Amino acid sequence: MKENKKVSTTRRKSADIRKDNLQLILSVAEQRFAEYGYNGTTISSIAEQAQLPKSNILYYFKTKEVLYKEVLIQILKIWLVDMEGMSADQHPREALRHYIILKVKQSKDHSNASRIFASELLHGAPFLREKLQTDLKDQFMKTCQVFREWIAKQWMNPISPEHLLFMIWSSTQAYADYGLQSSILMGKTELEESDFETGAELITQVVLKGCGVKLL
Amino acid sequence: MKENKKVSTTRRKSADIRKDNLQLILSVAEQRFAEYGYNGTTISSIAEQAQLPKSNILYYFKTKEVLYKEVLIQILKIWLVDMEGMSADQHPREALRHYIILKVKQSKDHSNASRIFASELLHGAPFLREKLQTDLKDQFMKTCQVFREWIAKQWMNPISPEHLLFMIWSSTQAYADYGLQSSILMGKTELEESDFETGAELITQVVLKGCGVKLL
DNA sequence: TAACTTGTTGACCCCGTGGTCAGTTAGTTG
DNA sequence: CAACTAACTGACCACGGGGTCAACAAGTTA
Known part of the structure; x- marks a missing residue:
């Protein structure tokens, strides 16, 4: 990308430059924040990895905090969208399976984002409280309400919707949060595609059976 | 404790002083590390909360890293002891229930310790890798082996022991890690005794049923 | 009580950090 | 091209961080 800037003869429009750099910085920041946390991440280290001068980062994001919040917002959006997928007219058999698979997939494909989110919650959500x-x-x-309707329709046993949702969240989220540690325990360098599949399948089975959802 | 030191006429033995101060520092450090993470915690802030001069902290713990590791070790011990409780001769009905309840209890009673541990794992376990x-x-x-024997005895369905254990860990651990958020979502200032009970009970039920363990 | 060990502390240092700023270059627009 | 705006950047700074140290106080022991 440095080459692109210096070498290319074709001039780049300001708008493009802005867009590209914002994206680059956000992406690098996401990695660093995920690995080292908010306090453990320095602007310099982001700059270095993005191959930009530190001042340039500060040009796009006035402060470190602004940058971090920006990253967080993006993540929260994903979370919310995933959950919206479940509605009362679906049968929990398909809806829960779909949500669980989706959530594990997010843990795999957006592990950095997931981990930042988790870390934020872990430390009392200082930046996310309001949201x-x-x-x-x-x-x-809304989602708890969906669960309640399922229970009313006797599509699942009467259990606490809140706690069930916590359970689903945490066990799917774990494939991002503790994926590294899991791989260590299983003697691998990192989790494989099949591990995510097995995990998602197991969670689905346990949850469905555990909630008394008929499996057809 | 300051009063104790200055006011009391009875002299304190060196050994006692050492023991007390170590305990005090470790306890305060645990709180701070849990709330602000390793990098977000300053020695000064620990000193302040313990009402000791910063130098005194450094006298007992040569470096911040040493102090942090010490805290971590204590936590890991608890984790391991809890797990040892499960053995193949027990029936999963009782063994799993007992472990889950214990683990949720740890999340409640040692929430700080649990959160530090989680945070450490989340960021790739830089200090705990070897352990x-x-x-x-x-x-x-060992625990996976116990599960396998249960499966062999047809006390539970044939499912991946590794992933099942992950699921139990994460869903119980969540009551420490995400306890604060959970309370926000449920419109409370903090989780109550009954929430932990409900949670533990739900996890137990879902896991037992989900694994096909006969409930008597 | 004298010699010694252990505990205590403020002053001090170095370095990395987030952030500012003024000056320069590169694109944009009339 | 001229005037303007957006992008860029090195030099700089104030501050707080972890950690050292030398001197002193408090306990211990013979």
Whole structure:
């Protein structure tokens, strides 16, 4: 990308430059924040990895905090969209399976994002508090309501929707949060495609059976 | 404790002083590390909260890293002991229930410790790698073996022991890691005793049923 | 009580950090 | 081309961080 800037004869439009750099910085920042946390990540290290001068990062993002929040917002969006997929007219057999598979897939494909989110929650959500209380809570309650309707229709046993959702969240999320550690315990360098599949399948089976959802 | 030191007429033995201060520092450090992470915690802040001069902390723990590792070790011990409780001669109905309840209890009673541990794993276990590869892995494999024997005895369905254990870990651990968020989502300031009970009970039920363990 | 060990502390240092700024170059627009 | 705006960057700074150290106080022991 440095080459692109210096070598290419074709001039780049300002808008493009801006877009590209924002994207580059956000992407690099995501990696670093995931690996080292907010306090463990330095602007310099992001700059280095992005091959940009530190000042340039600060040009696009006034402060480290602004950059971090930006990264967080992107992540929260993904979370919410995934959850919206479930509705009361679907049967939990398909809806839950689909959600669980999706969530494990996110853990695999967006492991960095997932881990930043988890770390944020772990430390009391200092930057996300408000968003949680509004956006996430809304979606949370909607989803609990969906569960309740399933229970009313006797499509699943009467169990606490809140705690069930926590259980699904945490066990799927674990494939991002503790994926590295899991691989160590299983004697691998990293989890393989098949591990995610097995995991998603196991969670699905246990949850469906455990909730008394008829498996056809 | 300051009063104790200055005011009391009875002299304190060196050994006692050492023991007390070590304990105090470790305890305060645990709180801070849990809330702010390794990099977000300053020695000064620990000193302040412990009402000791910074130099005094450094007298007992040569470096911040040493202190942090010490805290981690204590936590790992708890984890391992809990898991040892499960053996192949027990029926999974009781053994799993007992372990799950215990683990949720740990999440409640030692939430700080649990969160530090989680945070460490989340960021790739930079300080715990070795211990994981040896101690935790040993216990992990033992426990998986226990599961396998249960399966052989047809006390539970044939499912991946590794992934089942991950699922149990993550869903119980969540009551420490995400306890704060959960309370926000449920509109409380913090989780209550009953929430932990409900959670533990739900996880137990779902896991037992989901694994095809006969409930008597 | 004298000699010694252990505990305690403020002053101090070095370095990395987030962030500013002024000056320069590169694109844009009339 | 001229005037303007957006992009870029090195030099710089203030501050707080971990950690050292030398001197002193408090316990211990013969």
